[in-house]
Amino acid sequence: MHTLAIDIGGTKIALGLVGNGQLIERTQLPTPKAQNAEQFAQVILAHADKWLPEINKIGVSTTGLVTKDGISAINPDTLAFPSPFPLAQALESLTNKPVAMLNDAQAAAWYEFKALGSTIDNMAFITVSTGVGGGVVINRQLHQGNAGLAGHIGHTVVELDGPKCGCGQTGCVEAIASGTAIKKASDDYFFPHISNIDLFSLASKSQHAEAIIARSANAIAALCCNLKATLDLDIIVLGGGIGLATGYLDRVNKAIASRPGAFQVSVVAAKGDYDACLLGAAYQFKE
Ligand code: BMX
Numbered sequence: 008m009h010t011l012a013i014d015i016g017g018t019k020i021a022l023g024l025v026g027n028g029q030l031i032e033r034t035q036l037p038t039p040k041a042q043n044a045e046q047f048a049q050v051i052l053a054h055a056d057k058w059l060p061e062i063n064k065i066g067v068s069t070t071g072l073v074t075k076d077g078i079s080a081i082n083p084d085t086l087a088f089p090s091p092f093p094l095a096q097a098l099e100s101l102t103n104k105p106v107a108m109l110n111d112a113q114a115a116a117w118y119e120f121k122a123l124g125s126t127i128d129n130m131a132f133i134t135v136s137t138g139v140g141g142g143v144v145i146n147r148q149l150h151q152g153n154a155g156l157a158g159h160i161g162h163t164v165v166e167l168d169g170p171k172c173g174c175g176q177t178g179c180v181e182a183i184a185s186g187t188a189i190k191k192a193s194d195d196y197f198f199p200h201i202s203n204i205d206l207f208s209l210a211s212k213s214q215h216a217e218a219i220i221a222r223s224a225n226a227i228a229a230l231c232c233n234l235k236a237t238l239d240l241d242i243i244v245l246g247g248g249i250g251l252a253t254g255y256l257d258r259v260n261k262a263i264a265s266r267p268g269a270f271q272v273s274v275v276a277a278k279g280d281y282d283a284c285l286l287g288a289a290y291q292f293k294e
């Protein structure tokens with residue numbers, strides 16, 4: 008029997024049929040508006056219909072703060088969940104299968120930690136996508152904290168006079184570096200508006216496109232050095248649609264290299280590639 012993996016992001020939901028830790032098949036759908044958990048679960052399950060006879064458990068990784076009562080948004084601009092949003096309970100009652108659920112970046116952090124092998128004790132995973140999410144592994148344990156908030160590093164402040172964040176703070180990493188923030192900065196300058204994919208292609212020809220991407224990468228570099236100073240991490244793993252875009256990791260590493268040696272940390276691309284959070288969803292049943 009296999010696992011149904013569900014990764015809920017602010018822009019898309021990825022679904023996978025996972026067996027022996029490998030993605031056998033994969034599909035995705037645009038994230039619907041989260042009105043009520045049962046309806047949201049039904050939309051997801053309709054897309055996984057043909058796999059249901061082959062699965063005996065469901066692993067979910069989701070954007071938002073996960074508690075036993077459900078999901079709630081830290082930044083409702085990323086994806087507004089009427090909170091608490093009892094999605095695990097809804098999936099369980101519709102399928103009669105056990106459901107495990109973690110924050111998306113926490114799930115990916117655990118998966119990526121295991122993929123790194125035995126030499127690493129302390130690491131973080133950072134996803135730069137619709138928002139900026141994170142998960143931390145300390146002394147070889149996923150650290151969630153008593154409220155489940157640990158790893159929400161997108162909401163640490165790096166520019167005191169920076170842009171407003173949907174979480175209510177000012178100058179959060181997410182408000183500067185996320186795909187949403189990049190798109191906003193790009194829409195303020197380029198007309199007609201262009202996609203983030205086109206912005207990255209334009210960076211070699213347009214100083215302005217390069218500056219928007221560099222501001223994001225510099226904020227992520229500052230975050231990495233802050234994490235190194237706080238937790239003395241051995242390594243940081245980067246994922247997400249922006250994090251894995253061509254040239255982004257190089258920009259982050261270059262910005263880190265210009266900072267004092269004590270705060271430098273090596274940043275590598277996720278082994279799970281764009282599917283680190285999806286693989287992390289299924290991986291919860293491993294250990
Ligand atoms: C936000 C927050 C995090 C999430 C991160 C990345 C919400 C709804 N989400 O900081 O929980 O891990 O975005 O999420 O408050 P993604 O949608 O970009 O994958």
Ligand code: ZN
Nearest residue numbers: 162172174179
């Ligand atoms: Zn914030």
